Amino acid sequence: MRFAVCVFPGSNCDYDTYYVIRDLLGQEVRFVDHHTHKLSGFDCVVIPGGFSFGDYLRAGVLASKTPLGNAIVEFAQRGGLVLGICNGFQILTELHLLPGALLRNESMRFLCKDVYLTVENSSLPFTKKFERGEVIRLPIAHGEGRYYVLQEDLKLMEERGQIVLRYCDEEGKVGPDSNPNGSVANIAGVCNKEGNVFGLMPHPERACEDLLGYRDGLLLWHSLLA
């Protein structure tokens, strides 16, 4: 499989992502910078975490207006797989490839910790190695991760299986106590209607080796190869 890792000024998880794809998955991977006009010859485009363009104006908005932003939209419309992690998720909402928006955490604090998540949709190319309802542990590191979407859109998204991950406790219980940032309905990750674009706030690329304490993230990457 051929992967592209997008690099905007201020991306900072690009090398972690590149490392996982090349060294742990053994797949072909290339960096593409924000001047890139066309994404061809790739099967999956990953938008990594970071602070693209310093998060100025709104997180992800300046990256969404670059040539690479347009190329990502075109790639997704052709049916290519697009994965946005953290800042990548914010960019995908600003590109309108995913519904909703990501706002400042309710606590106003930058959160850097592990969270538990339930996998609500395990039939996507990104999640098919997981069991539906499985509880996994991944790290989060964000200041603007409070997912917001209009109530009527949320209902439609739930019906269509677009809610992919929700914050929960260790037992899988979803509630206000396990909601780290005030996201609507504990949402941590969503996909588009077609299921080829997926954005999530947690960092699966940071949870792929026992050395780092967990490897639940690896299943996401292996799902893509399956």
Add this chain to the structure above:
Amino acid sequence: MKVRVLILPRRGLLDPEGRAVKEMLQDEGFPVRDVKVGKVVELDVEEGTDIRAIAEKYLVNPLVEEYIIE
């Protein structure tokens, strides 16, 4: 020509920054009912520039923000 675009969190949406400022002012004894914290973008533009287009396409996310042009 200088134009200001004032951007505020949409009404009804939780604004934790505004809430924190409101609570501080209330603790200080001011009869403040509500506070919203937003941002100001000041543009120096040619006469006739379509500010609304700039605001709606770039400066504001209408899902979560509203704006006023000054």
